[in-house]
Amino acid sequence: MNSIEAMALDIWRQLVDLPAMPLPEPARGRAIFAGSGDSYAAALAGSHLSPGRVLCFYPADIIANPAIVKGASAYFLSISGKTRANVQAAEAARSAGASTVAVTAEPSSPLAKACDNTFVLQFKNAGKTSGTIGFTASLLACAQIASGAACPADLKAIYGAASKKATRIASSIQTKSAVLLGDSLLYPAAVYGALKLNEVFGSRAAAYPLEDFCHAPLFGHKDEQTVVLGSGDDARVSRRLGRAGLKVLYVDCGKYDGLCSILYATFFMQHLVLAVARRKRMKECYFLQNEKLLAASSDIIY
Structure with missing residues (x-):
């Protein structure tokens, strides 16, 4: 396999x-x-x-x-x-x-x-x-x-909604470089998503808290895909970034609270990466193919 x-x-x-x-x-x-x-x-x-x-x-x-x-x-x-x-x-x-x-x-x-x-x-x-x-x-x-939060009883529904959303928009994603943004509970999901783009595609991907991105990283932004994992007023911020010329994809995670919102954002990123990899007809993750970098990573980490 x-x-x-x-x-x-x-x-x-x-x-x-x-x-x-x-x-x-x-x-x-x-x-x-x-x-x-x-x-x-x-x-x-x-x-x-x-x-x-x-x-x-x-x-x-x-x-x-x-x-x-x-x-x-x-x-x-x-x-x-x-x-x-x-x-x-x-x-x-x-x-x-x-x-x-x-x-x-x-x-x-x-x-x-x-x-x-x-x-x-x-x-x-x-x-x-x-x-x-x-x-x-x-x-x-x-x-x-x-x-004390347990695995949600509606995990399957959260998973299904995230999968449908990711599959629907996979064709609009470019993976050469990307910035993932999310505040508070959704920032860890943005970090995770950036790591998946690094590993699977070899993307130049990074994550920032949404509000923090607008202080300084925004000015170093060139032509990257910008994915915002957000809720509430984050949609307004995303639209404003779009008017400034950024390629913004807003993913509304506001239907869920707490652990469920993080799981939705996580499942979304997993299915998005998988859908894009399949569209590209990829067989192997980038990190496994770049043996030189993989060896360096393993030597340093382990």
């Missing part, structure tokens, strides 16, 4: 595995999330869902200043459990007196061994491809830890 079809299978499998996946207990007291890449986006979403008591950091922040986790429950997210910075951060947090928990799909991984406890993410995947079900599994775990 090629990596594009493996990604398609993993996207579909979310409907089966996510509702059945065991979730961790909600955190008691102050908690910290840490992760890199997709895991950081999932952790950031969990932080946004918490009532102000769960913070999110990069592993490097904890390595540089372990005192920030002292007395907290520190959750380290990594699907493989092999990310070197996460392992070092967990060791630093443990030495600083934090209670450490690995949130990973690999219970025998270096991260699991570096932490006091491990929560195992239970899902199946189809092989090496751009991360989809691993991200949503991590997202649900973080949501439960941060706020």
